[in-house]
Amino acid sequence: MPIAYDATRLFLGPLSLTPRGIDRVDLAYARHFFEHSNDDCWAILPTAWGTRAFPRERALRGLTRLEELWAENRQPAADGAWMSLAPTMQAGKSSWHLPRNGGLAVSTRMTSLLKATGIGFGKDVVKTLKPGTVYVNVGQIGLAVPYLLRWLNKRPDVRPLFMLHDVIPLEMPEYVSPGAVKAHAAMVDQTARYAAGLIVTTRTAQLAIELELERRGARALPTLALPLPVPSIFREPPDPDPTLAAIPYFVVCGAIELRKNHLLLLEVWKRLHRRLGAATPHLVIAGAKGWQGDLILDRLRRSGDVSTYIHALHGLSTPALKRVISGARALLMPSFIEGFGLPVVEAAALGTPVVASDIPAHREVGHPETVFVDPIDGLGWEAAIASFLPAGPRRLAPSTDYASLTWTEYFAALSSFIRRIEDGGAALD
The missing domain is CATH 3.40.50.2000 (Glycogen Phosphorylase B;)
Known part of the structure; x- marks a missing residue:
């Protein structure tokens, strides 16, 4: 199946020194599609000249460079945060390792990513995607900016598949910034307007999201409720x-x-x-x-x-x-x-x-x-x-059934779900 993967959050990855949980999920999805999709797979990015589609080769180079910038695989002995912790704890002192990603550093990191991917204009997303392409948005940034999804109005054959991790800013706005409340409301609005399918990580999140969609008069969406693999x-x-x-x-x-x-x-x-x-x-x-x-x-x-x-x-x-x-x-x-x-x-x-x-x-x-x-x-x-102090460290009893889902199994279920969306199927849990 042809895939159009929204890479906006990943393109902005150098703005952060290390990834958040949603970034890691976005990266896992991107790796899966760009490395294993047998059909066309395009990276979708907003640009100064409109939303454009970029080929998988450039996307893969960008993902590799982003992982290097995030130093995700750096071993503890080479990790400044870890190396600041162990000695101070042994010395009975506090440690505060909170590096800042200043303007010059951000500019350098973004330039590094652009050099890895190569600078180009990409292709017109409306003209390039094959009929029936599935547009996948996991990073959510595009969902929070309605303008970035307007191209879907010109391609009603494209089936948008969105992941919503939660609607916490709408459930408990007192714990988030006003901007986060506005952004999350936009995400749910755009999901109600465009989505052909929805991905969630828990039943808890699913119920909360469905309630917000219902408040907007949205139709029931085919939904894949699947926990994230460890x-x-x-x-x-x-x-x-x-x-x-x-x-x-x-x-x-x-x-x-x-x-x-x-x-x-x-x-x-x-x-x-x-x-x-x-x-x-x-x-x-x-x-x-x-x-x-x-x-x-x-x-x-x-x-x-x-x-x-x-x-x-x-x-x-x-x-x-x-x-x-x-x-x-x-x-x-x-x-x-x-x-x-x-x-x-x-x-x-x-x-x-x-x-x-x-x-x-x-x-x-x-x-x-x-x-x-x-x-x-x-x-x-x-x-x-x-209660965990007197007897020394403990280990939980091994459980073969707990959190046993692998990314391979996860993406197999996702592929089945996408095929059901293509066939007009109902929810898959």
Whole structure:
């Protein structure tokens, strides 16, 4: 089947030092289609001269260069964020590795990507795509800017397939910026207007998205509800740093923003420090700054003596993140709301215990041994965290059924779903 893959988010990838979860999913999809599609496969990008289609060869060169810029496969020994963590933790000091992607650096990185792909005008998307092409948009940026989808009006034969990860900004606007609320409303509006099919990651997200579509009077869409596979590196044996074996620490992964509830953990750590003093465990915060991130980091920095036990890291490669999670007493995920919660699955796949907020998405994707605590129950979180301190590190019991889906199986299901869309089929779960 001919594919037109929206590469807008990936083209803007150099704006970030490391990818977010949605970026990693976008990259996996792009790799799949551009490497394995047997028919035409075009990268779709907005340009100054309109939306254009670019050939797969240029797209693949761009993906390779983007992975190099993100240093996704960099080993811990070559990872600045990891190398800033282990020595300071051993010395009983705090570490703050929050590099900035300044204007000159961004310009250099974008230029590097353009050199890899080659500069060209591309082809007119309306004239180039074969009849019945499936247009796939996973990165969502185009969905938030209605102008970028107007070309679909001239090609009603093209079948748009959109992924919506969640509608959190519409469910809980108090935890996001006003711009995010507006952008998400536009995404749902454009899905209602154009989509021939929808991809979601959980039933929880599906129900919320369908409710928003229903509010807009949209027809029921064929929907593929399929969890995201765990990256293969998290299926390999854990590799904790032996030099940190005697130092108890916990890790929380994800953007540093109000929705992730870092400030609850700060209050918990203050209570732990009053009780335990020098025996207080360390808290490793792995993630980039999100909305109100500076406010959260400022509170963490100004937390007195307890700040000695707090470490904030941005830019960890995937192998380094795996090492951090491997050695943690538990991964903590106190979010107020999630559409999926990939760190919960990644940690459990490594055998690292998980304490997660008791919300529907976590209940849906969590390991059977996950400890669930209400996201506003500070005493409950303190008790859960303290329970992992006395006996040393633990491992979750292996479960062959948990999070067993591979990317190969995932894309096989996606291909079947696309064929059903071509045939006018109904929902596939």
